[in-house]
Amino acid sequence: MALTLLAAALIATGCAGRRLADPAPVEDRGAAGGGRSAEVKTLPGAENAGKPGYYTVQPGDTLFRIALDSGQTWRDVQAWNSLANPNVIEVGQVLRVAPPVGAAAAAASTGVTAAPVASATVVSRPLVATGTATATAVVTPAPAPAPAASATVPAGDAVNFIWPAQGAVIANFDEAKNKGVAIGGKVGDPVLAAADGRVVYAGAGLRGYGNLIILKHNNTYLTAYAHNQALLVREDQAVKQGQKIAEMGSSDADRVKLHFEVRRQGKPVDPIAFLPKR
Numbered sequence: 001m002a003l004t005l006l007a008a009a010l011i012a013t014g015c016a017g018r019r020l021a022d023p024a025p026v027e028d029r030g031a032a033g034g035g036r037s038a039e040v041k042t043l044p045g046a047e048n049a050g051k052p053g054y055y056t057v058q059p060g061d062t063l064f065r066i067a068l069d070s071g072q073t074w075r076d077v078q079a080w081n082s083l084a085n086p087n088v089i090e091v092g093q094v095l096r097v098a099p100p101v102g103a104a105a106a107a108a109s110t111g112v113t114a115a116p117v118a119s120a121t122v123v124s125r126p127l128v129a130t131g132t133a134t135a136t137a138v139v140t141p142a143p144a145p146a147p148a149a150s151a152t153v154p155a156g157d158a159v160n161f162i163w164p165a166q167g168a169v170i171a172n173f174d175e176a177k178n179k180g181v182a183i184g185g186k187v188g189d190p191v192l193a194a195a196d197g198r199v200v201y202a203g204a205g206l207r208g209y210g211n212l213i214i215l216k217h218n219n220t221y222l223t224a225y226a227h228n229q230a231l232l233v234r235e236d237q238a239v240k241q242g243q244k245i246a247e248m249g250s251s252d253a254d255r256v257k258l259h260f261e262v263r264r265q266g267k268p269v270d271p272i273a274f275l276p277k278r
Contacts, residue, residue, distance in 0.1 A: 045081070045094030053098030057089050064205050068214065070097035071222055071266030073200040075235075157220035161194040161274045162241060164225060165248060165258045172272070179268035180224065180261030187229055187256050191246035193239045194223050194260070194275075202231050209259070210251025215239065222266075226259035227251050 048054045055066055063086045067074040078086045080096040089095070167189065171182035197215035200222070204211050209226040213233065216222050229249025239245055250256045262271045 043090055043093045045096070046092075047094075048096070049094045053096060055095050055097045057091050057093045057095065059091050061089065061091075062206065063087070063089055063095075064201065066095065066097065068201075068206070068222070068224070068263070069266050071220070071263055072097055073216060075200070157218045159195045159217050159221050159274075161223070161262070161271075162192070163275055163278075164192050164194045164223075164260050165189060167248075167258070169272075170257060173268075173270040175268065180226075180259050181271050183258045183260060185248045185256060185258065187247075187249055189248040190244045191225050191228060191248055191258055193241055193243045193245050194262075195221075195241045197223070197239055199233050199235050199237045199239060199245075202233060202235050204251065208252060210253055211246070211249065213245055215245075220265055222261075222263040224259075224261040224263070226261075227253040227257055 045054065049056055055070065057066070063077060063083070064074045066089075067077045070077070074086060076099070077083075077095060077097055080100060083089070163183075165183040165185055167183045167185035169181050170184040171178055173179070173181055191213075193215060195215075195217050197217040199213060200216045201212065201214035206212055209224070211226075211228040211231055213225045213228065213231055214222055215225075225246055227249060228246040228251060230247040231245070232247070233239060233245045248256060248258050253259070260271055262269050262274050
C-alpha cells in the first residue's frame with residue numbers, strides 16, 4: 001500500500017512539473033523571434049529624403065497628383081525616377097520632382113514651343129458622352145493684363161489668361177478647401193484653353209477631378225480644367241488660347257460646372273487675379 005501511494009505521488013509530481021514547464025517553449029520561441037533582426041526594405045531614393053527637389057510619397061498619393069502639385073508633367077516625373085509603371089509607387093519612396101541638373105533644356109521642351117502632334121486637327125476623345133465631337137474655331141477674347149510677377153517667377157514666364165468658360169463663378173478660390181474657381185454652365189458648353197500651351201494630362205485618373213485636362217504654359221504656369229463631359233484634345237497636343245478643348249459636364253461633381261485652376265510652380269493661386277475683369 002505504501003509503495004502504491006509513493007508511486008502515485010511521484011506520478012503527480014511529474015505531471016505538475018510538466019505543467020509548470022509547458023509555457024517555457026512558448027517564451028523561448030518568442031525570445032528567438034525577437035532576437036532576429038527585422039528585414040528593413042530600403043525604398044528607392046531614400047538617401048534624398050528632405051532634399052530640395054524631392055518628395056516623399058505619402059498614403060493616398062498618385063504620381064499624377066504629385067506631378068500636378070509640383071508643377072511638373074507626370075511623364076517627366078516618371079522619367080526622372082525611372083518608373084516602369086506610373087501607377088506603382090510606394091509610401092515612403094522618395095521621388096525627384098524637379099529637373100536633374102543639366103536638364104533645363106529638356107524641361108523647357110515641355111513648354112508651348114513643343115511641336116504639335118502629327119494631326120493638324122483637334123482630335124475628339126469623348127470620355128462620357130457618346131458620338132463624335134468636332135473641333136471648333138479658335139475664340140480670342142481680349143486678354144487680361146499680366147499680374148505682377150512674383151519674385152520667384154522667372155522673367156518672361158508671365159501669361160495673359162482669358163476666361164475658360166462663359167458662365168458665372170459659383171464657387172471662389174479657397175486655398176484650404178477649393179484650389180480653383182467653379183464656373184457654372186450647361187452640359188456641353190465649350191471649355192476653352194485659357195492660354196497657349198501643351199496638354200500634359202487628359203484623362204480621369206485624379207480622384208475628385210472627373211474628366212480632367214491639364215495644360216502647361218511654361219515652366220512656371222499650369223492650368224487645370226475639371227469635371228468635363230468630353231475631352232477634345234490629347235496628351236502632347238499643342239493648343240492655342242481660346243481653342244475649345246473640352247465640353248462642360250458633371251463628372252465626379254455634384255452639378256454641371258467647370259473647376260478651373262491656375263498653378264504657379266505647382267502652388268494653386270486664385271485664378272480671378274489672373275483673369276480679365278467681367
